[in-house]
Amino acid sequence: MAASELTIGFDADDTLWHNETIFERVHARYRTLLAHYHDAATVDRMLFATEMRNLELYGYGVKGFTLSAIETAIALTAGKISASEIQQLIALGQEMLAHPVDVLPGIPEILADLAPAYRLLVITKGDLRDQERKLARSGLATHFRHVEILSEKDVSSYAALFRRHAIAPARFLMVGNSLKSDILPVLALGGAGAHVPYPITWAAERVEAAPEASGRFFTLKSALELPGVIQTWAAP
């Protein structure tokens, strides 16, 4: 197969740029705000439960996270939290949205090398405007032929994306930090996956079992190994 026909999809948060580290810092401030009422483990557990309950309504992203954080804080304090503390949560959410984009090491050079030879896509989920803003700020946008911001990354959404872009799964490799959202659905459809773990994984993205797909699944220590892996995949 001609190299020009191969498509490589990139997840965005925690694959192209840091994201979970920002959420972690916000979680720490959230625990501090509620430390008078509950221990950190309870705060974390209740916030996560609220996020999962609201996921169907809110989808992914900072705005839904902020609303769930406010809802959880009201419940955990039995309504004793003050309006000014809630305003602090709103400001935290706005800080996250306005946060500078911190691109991961090696990514600009790797994308610049790959872009002439492959069709590169961004395939991410989250708030539409937030993801567009981060891509614009990252300085990486010119390397990508298309940007797909999905409300969910599962087998049916990848299948629809393959139809939309006339992608043959056997000629598609997905690069990402989440086995659940980036790798498993693509392997299930017959594509390939390069898993680049990020130091922190959001609880909702954790899976137990490592995939088995000989010659189609690669685990990398960092994105710096990507050029070698893509060479192996592209010319088997």
Next chain:
Amino acid sequence: MAASELTIGFDADDTLWHNETIFERVHARYRTLLAHYHDAATVDRMLFATEMRNLELYGYGVKGFTLSAIETAIALTAGKISASEIQQLIALGQEMLAHPVDVLPGIPEILADLAPAYRLLVITKGDLRDQERKLARSGLATHFRHVEILSEKDVSSYAALFRRHAIAPARFLMVGNSLKSDILPVLALGGAGAHVPYPITWAAERVEAAPEASGRFFTLKSALELPGVIQTWAAP
């Protein structure tokens, strides 16, 4: 030109289904909640100012509206609003997201008639998951070849969409209730626009001047006039 090559874009909120009426009911409940503190006009003015200030960060949609409503309520009550009243605002937002989809009269029949002869697209803005859910619930999804949920509807986003779908502007007609978002940018690019006003227009979508574009701009009293207008446009 062959009819099969013609593309018709449809806005969603207040074009395919009721939306602003739901926001209006929520505004009424919001004014009631804050009636102890300020008159209705002040509440409306301050909420709108917060929404506009946050638009760049939040984008369009219910989640950003809810966050702006909370922020405004805290500011307007100088922090005296209670946590349980803020919880009511969160619940209001969730009600809006879970609201049944009320399709406008004639739309299902009109789309069913047009779908075999034209390439129909949905072109809307707002929260990704919310718009996908509304389209799924509307029962109208099967009539559309593609669904485009944009973070903004302006000249550059329509131009990018035309490139993405290889649409010649002269063969494109946009149907929508907002002159600002549905009609003016499309006319500027050389396309056609069918304006179907909705009884209420959100302040951010209001424009002063009616467009002038002979043979490419149509004002309709209701969507029921659409088949006639499309016939005029398609076979000039």
